[in-house]
Structure formats: C-alpha cells, structure tokens
Amino acid sequence: MNKGNLIDKVASEAKITKVQANAAIDAFLSSTTTALKKGERVVLVGFGTFMVTKRAARKGRNPQTGKVINIAARKVVRFRTGAELSKKVK
16 A cells, blocks of 8 residues: 555545545654654554664675675664554454
C-alpha cells in the first residue's frame, strides 16, 4: 500500500474527503518526525512504538572489492509492533 492508497482507505473508512485524509496523514507524519527528531518515542497502543536508537560505529566490507571500510555511528528509527497488531498479522 502506498500513500495514495492509504489516503483513499482512510477517506472511505472515516467518511471524509481525500483532501482531509491527506491533511490528517501529513499531520501525523509531521508530528511523528518532529517527536523522533527530539528523541521522543511515539507510542500507538496496540499498534506499535516508533523510537530512535543509536547504532555504534562498526567495520564493514565493500561487496565489490572486499575492502574493509569504517561505517560511522548514527541514529536510526526503529518500530516495535504492539501486541494487538502482532496477533492480527499472524
């Protein structure tokens, strides 16, 4: 499902226009991004949790040459599914 399909689905299930659904989805994405940038967690009970974790620096290999390279430390976004979502997907 892409963003367009999601907008259509939200609009039909919430009985709102596609413009309103697009605005709601954009607001959710913007709010989530802002919270994650601040280092906060975004918890949607039953669905899951978005969080930022730190990945340590490490050594890797260039697959073409086999040469060892250094991979810098960085922050990554993680998603942990909630219990309800996990049960429904099984």
